[in-house]
Amino acid sequence: MDTPIDLRSDTVTRPTPAMREAMAKAEVGDDVMNEDPTVHALQAKTAAMLGKEAALFVPSGTMANLIAILAQCPPGETTILGQDAHPYRFEAGGGAFVGGVMMRPLTGINGILDPDDIAHCVVRTEDTHASETGLIAIENTTNFGGGNIYPLDTIKRIRAVADSNGIRVHCDGARLFNAAVASGIPAADFARDVDTVSVCFSKGLGAPVGSAVAGSKAFIDRARKLRKMLGGGMRQAGVIAAAALYALEHHVERLRDDHRRAAAVRSAIEGMPGISFPMPTPTNIVFADVPDVMKFIGEVGSRGVLILPVGSKRIRAVFHLDVHDNDVDRIIEAFKAGMKPA
Ligand SMILES: Cc1ncc(COP(=O)(O)O)c(C=O)c1O
Structure with missing residues (x-):
């Protein structure tokens, strides 16, 4: 057959021969000591493509999302996200298990959350009974929404809800480059109104391993520590970062x-x-x-x-x-x- x-x-997907060649030739160093030149190149390119100050290479999209949640939603507080969002349905309850974070799932339309629904669910109060909202997480494209693309205006409106409540926004952009290519809108424009954004190299981009999370320099300093805590500090990671870099250069x-x-x-x-x-x-x-x-x-x-x-x-x-x-x-x-x- x-x-x-x-x-x-x-x-x-499996790495192509050209991608494997890039991996074989990669210059490497100890990335836990922050000395891997290929990882540095990948992080710089990712941050530039996403219009963020800095990015961090992590082993998986799951870890990228978990780091974003742990860094931005304190234990006992709530992350608002879609009912089919990856961290809610498919990440083994990591936010709750590791971070003590509550999840408030909302029904969207094909994965797109309504900013008014989010506003209605945000909790900011002195009331001692309440779990306050710490983070809003969106997914772009929406996996279980059929690879749907967030309208820029909806992201802006979600940003406004977050700002008026002093909370942060994360975008799970596992397939953000699909959104960019399909819409003609640069990935950085989709990322502009969120505090942190993750992207996966190991999906349609075809790398064998790896994701990145991006945001401010201060966020990335914290993310580096959380990555180590979660066991995601990798040594000569340039071998796999080279595949991701190749994917960004040739497969978008x-x-x-x-x-x-x-x-x-x-x-x-x-x-x-x-x-x-x-x-x-x-x-x-x-x-x-x-x-x-x-x-x-x-x-x-x-x-x-x-x-x-x-x-x-x-x-x-x-x-x-x-x-x-x-x-x-x-x-x-x-x-x-x-x-x-x-
Ligand atoms: C939307 C979304 N986010 C995150 C992930 C997690 O990625 P990983 O499998 O690298 O942990 C996936 C995986 O399919 C996904 O579809």
């Missing part, structure tokens, strides 16, 4: 190919019986509803296409660096087979 086409996530613009392929698959089957699309597909993540998820996944899988069940009737297919134009027809045929009634 042909090689499987793995659409379960954009985290499944190509994210639009992933978006185009996701849209092509969707438009080839939209309107046919046996499948429906609960939300738009502006970037690389397609959610679809099917009557029998396990049957659908089995049929599609037997044709070498792997997808993820995410609900009793819902599946997710994510497009990335290792999905090519000549895979698109095979994906469409596999989906059509899955859509046929039993």
Whole structure:
């Protein structure tokens, strides 16, 4: 059988030969001692692309989010975030376990939170009964909102809510470059009105490991300490930072190919019986509803296409660096087979 086409996530990509070559040639030093030149180069480039004073290389998006929460939301206080936000659903309760932070999940529209809803939920009070709000966290693009992109105006309005209450805003930008490429809005513009922002190199950008968190110099000093505490201080990390640097230099613009392929698959089957699309597909993540998820996944899988069940009737297919134009027809045929009634 042909090689499987793995659409379960954009985290499944493997480093390309050119990326591996960059890794092999990387200059390295001890990054816990802050002496790795490749890590420094990656952090400087990331900070510049995000329009922030500084950035810190961390092992995962999960750690980036946890550091942002620990640095900005004191124990016993509350972080407001989406009900499908990654730190709420998929980070093993780290904010609560490590930071003693309460989470206040809000329902958004395809992952986009309404600034008025946030304002309504913010708690700032002398009342001794209350857990005060310490942080608002948004996700851009929204993973479980179908790779949806935050409108700049909504981010500005969330900033205004935060400012009027003296609280901070974090953006989980695991796929922020997807948002930038799809909208034509620079990543730095999306990051302007948040205090801290994280990005992942190991998703559509195709690096094997790594994320970064960015913000003010003072935040990054604190983040460096928290990273060490969490066990994320890495020694000759330049070997993996080189892959991330390569990804920033060569793989950002190509994210639009992933978006185009996701849209092509969707438009080839939209309107046919046996499948429906609960939300738009502006970037690389397609959610679809099917009557029998396990049957659908089995049929599609037997044709070498792997997808993820995410609900009793819902599946997710994510497009990335290792999905090519000549895979698109095979994906469409596999989906059509899955859509046929039993
Ligand atoms: C929106 C979002 N944030 C954070 C993460 C966490 O990244 P990691 O798997 O590197 O911990 C993911 C992972 O898929 C994600 O989709």
